[in-house]
């Protein structure tokens with residue numbers, strides 16, 4: 236059986252997005268900045284995409300939506316341009332979480348080199364930040380708070396409306412990396428007091444290489460990419476209209492069907508959690524309830540996540556042993572360590588990220604194979620042997636949530 240359970244790394248292209256992409260490549264492949272008819276027809280497609288996206292996140296105006304080259308670029312754009320835009324006012328302090336995506340964390344490091352000061356807040360043991368910790372970190376010179384909507388590795392959903400209200404009351408800008416949330420959780424930038432937001436087409440069945448950046452009108456932005464006057468002068472480069480239009484169509488489809496889709500996905504997720512919890516000395520990472528509908532992140536003591544992953548792949552099950560972006564290094568996940576999961580447990584972790592095309596049969600197959608593979612590697616593991624003989628202390632209780 237083939238089971239794709241790595242939707243947090245990327246999703247398949249939906250039929251809607253594929254059809255629209257091909258239609259645009261055939262019919263609307265002009266340059267929207269050209270004044271001739273072909274250019275103007277393409278401009279209309281771009282305008283339509285902006286309107287669709289604005290509606291999906293309840294932006295006040297379509298011109299608050301910008302298109303970029305991906306979720307990473309949107310994150311860079313939000314942090315770099317807002318920080319540099321506020322620096323002349325003496326605001327040189329930024330706040331974020333230590334469990335953010337590297338597109339945020341590495342950009343923060345770059346800003347530190349430019350003279351900004353960054354506070355990295357650790358979440359609670361369930362992966363969710365305590366809003367009081369953010370409140371305590373805010374200072375007179377704080378320019379921006381950036382907290383992800385939901386975590387890509389362990390799925391915890393952050394208290395976005397509360398953080399938005401706090402930032403508004405303190406006069407601090409609020410950015411959220413909503414790459415994992417878009418089309419999976421309701422987003423309302425006005426009601427949630429979100430000033431800036433990032434999304435990525437390929438995480439909701441659109442094409443890769445298309446990002447969305449929302450910035451409320453009135454925010455001072457400084458360009459990251461210089462050149463022509465595309466995207467209202469904020470992001471230079473000839474606009475990828477086919478990719479953008481396909482992304483907007485995918486976002487609209489995902490948002491319109493979100494409730495039904497996510498009810499189904501949540502049921503599959505909870506079936507998988509139920510099926511894994513009888514494996515001793517293993518645990519679910521991240522809050523069991525306030526988590527992404529499709530995310531299951533599980534740690535198994537005494538085994539390496541990579542071995543499990545490669546063995547499961549031979550059975551046709553595709554998952555992840557940390558975020559795809561860091562899977563080339565064998566360091567344990569900064570997210571799991573950042574929320575206090577012991578190093579030994581972080582080493583033996585797997586992430587399954589489910590979506591609408593998964594089935595109950597597939598979930599039962601994953602449960603069966605994970606039991607088999609964990610037992611197989613534990614039998615070979617000197618580390619597990621030491622745990623059994625009491626030479627080493629367990630770092631995970633015998634039964635999760637018992």
Ligand SMILES: *Cc1c(COP(=O)(O)O)cnc(C)c1O
Pocket residue numbers: 243244304305306307308310336338383385386387412414415435436437438444445446
């Ligand atoms: C995938 C992802 C990104 C990066 O998006 P790309 O389009 O791949 O650049 C950023 N943040 C989160 C939370 C992600 O899951």
